[in-house]
Amino acid sequence: MDKILLMLQLQATLNEATNGEKWTDGITKNGKVINWKRCIYMECAEMIDSFSWKHWKNIDKEADWANLQIEVVDVWHFIMSLSIENYAQTDRGTVEDLALNISHLNTFSKIDTKNELFAAQDEIIQNIESIMLDTLSKEMLNLEKLISDFFDLVDMSGLNLETLYKLYVGKNILNQFRQDHGYKDGSYIKVWDGKEDNVVMKRVLDANSSLAPQALYAELEKVYQTLHKS
Template identity: 80%
Template sequence: MDKILLMLQLQASLNEATNGDKWSDGITKNGKVINWRRCIYMECAEMIDSFTWKHWKNIDQEADWDNLQVEVVDVWHFVMSLAIENYSQTLRGQVEDLAINISESKSFKKIDTKEELFAKQDDTIEKIESIMIDTLSRGPLDLEKLISDFFDLVVMSGLNLESLYNLYVGKNILNQFRQDNGYKDGSYIKVWAGEEDNVIMKRILEQNSDIKPDELYKELTKLYLALNKS
């Protein structure tokens, strides 16, 4: 449960820092409506572009599983945000209650594994589309099904609890770094010397799996400053 709880706490903190302390009411500090469901299905649509699904273009190109894994983590940000908001608005409990319920669910066992195998491309796309359907429905949210489908996708994309946690913490820190360096006003540079910052963050984690969040932030700062000086 520890990793699930920490990820939920980090996400709640990031949402509060970015959107204000009323974010779970569905509105930002600037009065803009928050739609986590839309965030999820739009991110899922982008995720499908990790595959060569087009029958008229790049038909022999290999799937980009590294990009898919980063996109899965992006969706996890929104799934957790939607879950926290749902628990708050339906009075089901706080972040700690959500963490307990997720950890005790049958679907959690799917990711609490050591396997790291990729599923077939078409099966993975079908699962992504299932998540989109979960969030496109205008009826009451079936949060348990959404989380179960997401955990299926985690395993199908070659991730597990440990790797999901590591990538999530990395992306969380990167998101904080982006916010601190002009992401909202458009001055932030997302492509560093020809590579997207997501890729660079993932490489840092792969080169040092024991790196602490504050150390990752410092490493990103060092690389970004070097980029801006060049």
């Protein structure tokens, strides 16, 4: 539960810094409507492109498993945001209550176990589409089903709670870094020396998995500034 709570707290802090103190009302500090459900199903569509699903193109191309895992973490950002918003708007409780309830889900035990195996491509795609349907449904949001489906996806993508947490913290710091370096006004450069910043972040983490969040930020700053000078 501790890692779930830490991730929820980090996400809430990031959302407040990016969208303002009242982001759980569904409106940013600039008056723009927030639609976390749309964020989830659009990100899921991008996730499917990690596979060579098109029957007319690149049929023998190997799946991009590393990108799949990064996309899983991106979806987790939005699912946590939707969950926090839902709890706030329905008076279900605090972030701590949400973390506790998540840890009691049956599927939580799946990700609280060491795992490095990938499921079959078609099974993963079916699971991704189930998550999309959870958010596209016109019925009342079944938050527990959405999170359970996501935990199934985590397990199928060769991740567990430990690796999900590690990648989430890395992406959370990268998102903060993006915001601090002009992401909203378009001045931020997302491709670093031919590699997307996601890939660079993961490479830095893989080289030193014990990096603290502040140290990771500093390392990203060092790499980014070096590229700007060249």
